[in-house]
Amino acid sequence: DVFYFDDRDLSWEAEDTVIKAASKAFAGLPTEVEVRNEARVHLWYAQKFGVACAPHASTEAAIDSFAATTCCLGVRLEPGGRWRVYAPHGLSDVFNLVVRPNPVLAPREVYETKAARWQQQWPELTVMGWPSQSAALAPSSS
Structure with a gap:
């Protein structure tokens, strides 16, 4: 894209x-x-x-609102020829082929439909499930 x-x-x-x-x-x-x-x-x-x-x-x-954290990645060529990478969730999941939901905007069914399509195309992906409501509301340990 x-x-x-x-x-x-x-x-x-x-x-x-x-x-x-x-x-x-x-x-x-x-x-x-x-x-x-x-x-x-x-x-x-x-x-x-x-x-x-x-x-x-x-x-x-x-x-920041893309359906999967793995998709929250942008690369831009800056003036002067330098590349800028924007990855608010880091790059570990990208390199480890992990798809994780980002329940900021997209509904669960949007994430699950996209993840199923991606896993069909790339069977080696690990697709993480949608967080339960209690997990989504739990305070972060960081």
């Missing part, structure tokens, strides 16, 4: 222009590249996933 944040024009037409340009740029890849403007997510999220989503203030804020 490629995601960006542009809150200057929240129209579908503006995002679609970027999607079409990316489609041409990535045409030679053997996989689909999905492009989304994270500034627009709040406009369609409830209709697609059944829960309201407040507008995100940045790409990082959007990443």
Whole structure:
């Protein structure tokens, strides 16, 4: 996935222009590249996933709400050519092929559907279950 944040024009037409340009740029890849403007997510999220989503203030804020902590990962090329990695949950689960729920926004069924699809594609994944309500409310030991 490629995601960006542009809150200057929240129209579908503006995002679609970027999607079409990316489609041409990535045409030679053997996989689909999905492009989304994270500034627009709040406009369609409830209709697609059944829960309201407040507008995100940045790409990082959007990443923080992704359905699995393993997906909470962004890489950006900064001016000057340096790479910036944003991984609020670290990279251990990524390298260890562990998928863990991030029950911040996405409903349980969204996480479980995505995790099942990923595990079918990559059977070596370890998929962690959705936390029970009591576990989600328990204070952190850190």
